[in-house]
Amino acid sequence: MNTIKSRGVCPKCKSRGIVPNVEAVDSSSLAIRIYGEAGGYNGRAHNFPVRVWVCGACGSTELYVSQPQEVLQAYQQIY
Ligand SMILES: [Zn+2]
Structure with missing residues:
Protein backbone atom coordinates (compact mmCIF):
# COMPACT_ATOMS: atom_id res chain seq x y z
CA MET A 1 0.00 0.00 0.00
CA ASN A 2 1.40 3.39 -1.00
CA THR A 3 0.75 5.63 1.99
CA ILE A 4 2.73 8.28 3.87
CA LYS A 5 2.73 5.99 6.90
CA SER A 6 3.88 2.80 5.17
CA ARG A 7 6.54 4.27 2.88
CA GLY A 8 7.63 7.56 4.46
CA VAL A 9 7.12 9.25 1.09
CA CYS A 10 4.26 11.54 0.12
CA PRO A 11 2.14 9.71 -2.52
CA LYS A 12 1.03 13.08 -3.95
CA CYS A 13 4.30 15.04 -4.34
CA LYS A 14 6.96 12.32 -3.63
CA SER A 15 8.60 14.36 -0.83
CA ARG A 16 10.41 12.49 1.97
CA GLY A 17 9.91 15.40 4.38
CA ILE A 18 7.25 13.65 6.43
CA VAL A 19 6.10 14.60 9.94
CA PRO A 20 5.10 11.21 11.41
CA ASN A 21 2.69 10.10 14.08
CA VAL A 22 1.60 13.48 15.48
CA GLU A 23 -1.44 14.02 17.64
CA ALA A 24 -4.59 15.47 16.07
CA VAL A 25 -6.18 17.96 18.46
CA ASP A 26 -9.19 20.20 18.65
CA SER A 27 -9.93 21.05 22.25
CA SER A 28 -9.13 17.43 23.03
CA SER A 29 -7.59 14.63 20.99
CA LEU A 30 -9.35 13.59 17.80
CA ALA A 31 -10.74 10.07 18.09
CA ILE A 32 -12.99 7.52 16.44
CA ARG A 33 -16.05 6.81 18.61
CA ILE A 34 -18.18 3.69 18.40
CA TYR A 35 -21.26 3.57 20.59
CA GLY A 36 -22.32 0.48 22.51
CA GLU A 37 -25.56 -0.03 20.61
CA ALA A 38 -26.52 0.54 16.99
CA GLY A 39 -27.67 4.10 16.39
ZN1 LIG B 1 3.46 15.93 -0.39
Whole structure:
Protein backbone atom coordinates (compact mmCIF):
# COMPACT_ATOMS: atom_id res chain seq x y z
CA MET A 1 0.00 0.00 0.00
CA ASN A 2 1.40 3.39 -1.00
CA THR A 3 0.75 5.63 1.99
CA ILE A 4 2.73 8.28 3.87
CA LYS A 5 2.73 5.99 6.90
CA SER A 6 3.88 2.80 5.17
CA ARG A 7 6.54 4.27 2.88
CA GLY A 8 7.63 7.56 4.46
CA VAL A 9 7.12 9.25 1.09
CA CYS A 10 4.26 11.54 0.12
CA PRO A 11 2.14 9.71 -2.52
CA LYS A 12 1.03 13.08 -3.95
CA CYS A 13 4.30 15.04 -4.34
CA LYS A 14 6.96 12.32 -3.63
CA SER A 15 8.60 14.36 -0.83
CA ARG A 16 10.41 12.49 1.97
CA GLY A 17 9.91 15.40 4.38
CA ILE A 18 7.25 13.65 6.43
CA VAL A 19 6.10 14.60 9.94
CA PRO A 20 5.10 11.21 11.41
CA ASN A 21 2.69 10.10 14.08
CA VAL A 22 1.60 13.48 15.48
CA GLU A 23 -1.44 14.02 17.64
CA ALA A 24 -4.59 15.47 16.07
CA VAL A 25 -6.18 17.96 18.46
CA ASP A 26 -9.19 20.20 18.65
CA SER A 27 -9.93 21.05 22.25
CA SER A 28 -9.13 17.43 23.03
CA SER A 29 -7.59 14.63 20.99
CA LEU A 30 -9.35 13.59 17.80
CA ALA A 31 -10.74 10.07 18.09
CA ILE A 32 -12.99 7.52 16.44
CA ARG A 33 -16.05 6.81 18.61
CA ILE A 34 -18.18 3.69 18.40
CA TYR A 35 -21.26 3.57 20.59
CA GLY A 36 -22.32 0.48 22.51
CA GLU A 37 -25.56 -0.03 20.61
CA ALA A 38 -26.52 0.54 16.99
CA GLY A 39 -27.67 4.10 16.39
CA GLY A 40 -27.80 4.84 20.11
CA TYR A 41 -26.04 7.48 22.15
CA ASN A 42 -26.94 6.19 25.59
CA GLY A 43 -24.88 3.01 25.46
CA ARG A 44 -21.21 2.62 26.34
CA ALA A 45 -18.87 4.46 23.97
CA HIS A 46 -15.48 3.25 22.78
CA ASN A 47 -12.99 5.95 21.78
CA PHE A 48 -9.96 5.16 19.63
CA PRO A 49 -7.25 7.85 19.27
CA VAL A 50 -6.36 9.10 15.79
CA ARG A 51 -2.75 9.84 14.79
CA VAL A 52 -1.63 11.92 11.82
CA TRP A 53 1.10 11.73 9.17
CA VAL A 54 1.76 15.05 7.38
CA CYS A 55 3.82 15.83 4.27
CA GLY A 56 5.99 18.84 5.08
CA ALA A 57 6.18 19.81 1.40
CA CYS A 58 2.59 19.82 0.10
CA GLY A 59 0.58 19.43 3.32
CA SER A 60 -1.10 16.20 2.30
CA THR A 61 -2.33 14.52 5.50
CA GLU A 62 -3.34 10.97 6.39
CA LEU A 63 -5.20 9.91 9.54
CA TYR A 64 -4.79 6.51 11.23
CA VAL A 65 -6.28 4.92 14.31
CA SER A 66 -3.61 3.27 16.45
CA GLN A 67 -5.67 0.13 17.22
CA PRO A 68 -7.51 -0.77 13.97
CA GLN A 69 -8.25 -4.38 15.00
CA GLU A 70 -9.95 -3.15 18.19
CA VAL A 71 -12.04 -0.66 16.18
CA LEU A 72 -13.20 -3.47 13.91
CA GLN A 73 -14.00 -5.74 16.87
CA ALA A 74 -16.05 -3.02 18.57
CA TYR A 75 -17.91 -2.34 15.32
CA GLN A 76 -18.60 -6.04 14.69
CA GLN A 77 -19.98 -6.52 18.21
CA ILE A 78 -22.67 -3.95 17.41
CA TYR A 79 -23.42 -4.29 13.68
ZN1 LIG B 1 3.46 15.93 -0.39
